[in-house]
Amino acid sequence: MEAPRSVNSFLPRKALDALLSALRDGGYDCAAPVVRDGAVVYTRLQAQDRLPHGISIQQAPGRYRVGFTDSPRNFSWANGPQALKPFVFTAHETLWSARRDPDGNLCFTEPDRNVDPVAIIGVRSCDLAALALQDRHFLDGACADPHYQARRASLFLVAVNCSHPSDTCFCVSTGDGPAASDGYDLLLDELDDGFVIQAGSPEGQKILDRLPVVSTTDRQLQDINRQNRHAAECQTRRLPPGNLEPALFANLDHPHWQTVAERCLSCGNCTSVCPTCFCYRELDQGTLDSDHSEHIREWDSCFTQGHSYIHGVTIRAGTDLRYRQWLAHKLGSWHSQYGRSGCVGCGRCISWCPVGIDLTEEVATIVGAAS
Ligand code: SF4
Ligand code: SF4
Structure with missing residues (x-):
């Protein structure tokens, strides 16, 4: 899957902090991939935090190792153990609680479902596809899950087209990557000197309008096309085709x-x-x-x-x-x-x-x- 090429905005690398500032000014907490306990995981950034760069990851069956390079890139790795799932379907939560009042009656309360808006930076196309599937499970049908629904509505998704699939990736054969086609608010293609950036929603466009972008060059568009092709071609694993x-x-x-x-x-x-x-x-x-x-x-x-x-x-x-x-x-x-x-x-x-x-x-x- 190749990214749409009608994009014309480029965010220079030195202006990446402007993206974080625009998101914060727009009311979002920022969560971004950082190395913690030997793996890349999404973590809420503090105001002074910057996105880490130079992370590399080796993956193979039963193996996941984080390394560091002098690359300026922030997203030159495939994925960590986390996807978007914990942000919407949490591993452990209280659905309701009950208390006996002084008269012996049971009183039931629901937890506060207000969720602060959060922008998740660095989402991959496979995880956007997975989120769409979780949406179908938790939101479609007669009874949407209110807990999932509240957290889902709080998300602003900054996707990145995957440039470094790991040995274990096979999203090409499932039709879910390595480039994102929809489901994001902003989409980045990372190059050494910055990011080709496009909006995928009105909320994304509002953030994009605040950024110090310049016009893309033909060379940059050729580079991201080549990068996306390479990311697809280097995947060696695949599922048997069709409905199994x-x-x-x-x-x-x-x-x-x-x-x-x-x-x-x-x-x-x-x-x-x-x-x-x-x-x-x-x-x-x-x-x-x-x-x-x-x-x-x-x-x-x-x-x-x-x-x-x-x-x-x-x-x-x-x-x-x-x-x-x-x-x-x-x-x-x-x-x-x-x-x-x-x-x-x-x-x-x-x-x-x-x-x-x-x-x-x-x-x-x-x-x-x-x-
Ligand atoms: S990860 Fe899954 S397939 Fe592997 S040993 Fe555990 S349960 Fe079995
Ligand atoms: S490769 Fe498929 S089955 Fe395995 S974790 Fe990813 S989505 Fe789930």
Whole structure:
């Protein structure tokens, strides 16, 4: 996918701070990718903070390493373990709480859903595609999730076309990258001396209008075209093409499910880092005096024992059944549910799997396709 070339604004690198200032003046907190605990994660910037530069990342099955170079670039890496998911579907939250009043009556309260607007800088196309899928799950239908809805409405997204896909990326084969086509407020193409920048929404245009941009040159447009082509061509992994639902469901008894299960630890890392996984559990946490309780929602994983526990029976007791559930849903029955696969090709589940299980290879073996 190639970025639209009708863009004509260039933000010189020395003016990058003006983007942060314009966002803050527009009422947004800024969250940007910084290195923390050995990984690139989105962090809220303080007023004096600047975007880090020269970060490089190596990814391979079961491997993620951060390095540093003298590059002036701020986004010359693919992605970290986080996507946009924690900003909209938080890992742990209170949905409502209950308190017993002095007369013994139960009083229920909902949490404050006001969320400060936040601009997230450095979003990749795969994560925009994942956000669109999470929107469908949490917002479409008769009952939109009010908790997700409030946080989603607070987001201003500054996307960056990916110039350095990692070894584990395969967004070209899912049609979700490496260049963004929609879903952003501002879109950047990074070059050594600055950013070709375009707006994707009226809010984005308002911020763009405040920036000290100059006109793009033909050379810059050629450079970003070449960069986007290269980012697509260097991806070596791919999913088998088309709707895999029939092939996966025709192979529910394939012996390879058991072969994968002999390596899989059922740790759930893949579902935690996956930007489209949305499973959760709800539980009540009461105080010892029984006067107060919180109704909690927190991320769950189809790899846990409890996820398939129903009325005294664990439906998927074995790891083979759990891995099959994950893959057959993600790449198969999502098509019936949402009209497309649930995978956007970000490669996180490959990098962050402690034993390096690679879904592109496993599914190719199971459906009998060359990966
Ligand atoms: S299944 Fe893996 S590659 Fe696909 S979206 Fe989820 S984490 Fe990314
Ligand atoms: S596939 Fe990998 S990350 Fe996922 S549960 Fe198994 S061992 Fe953990």
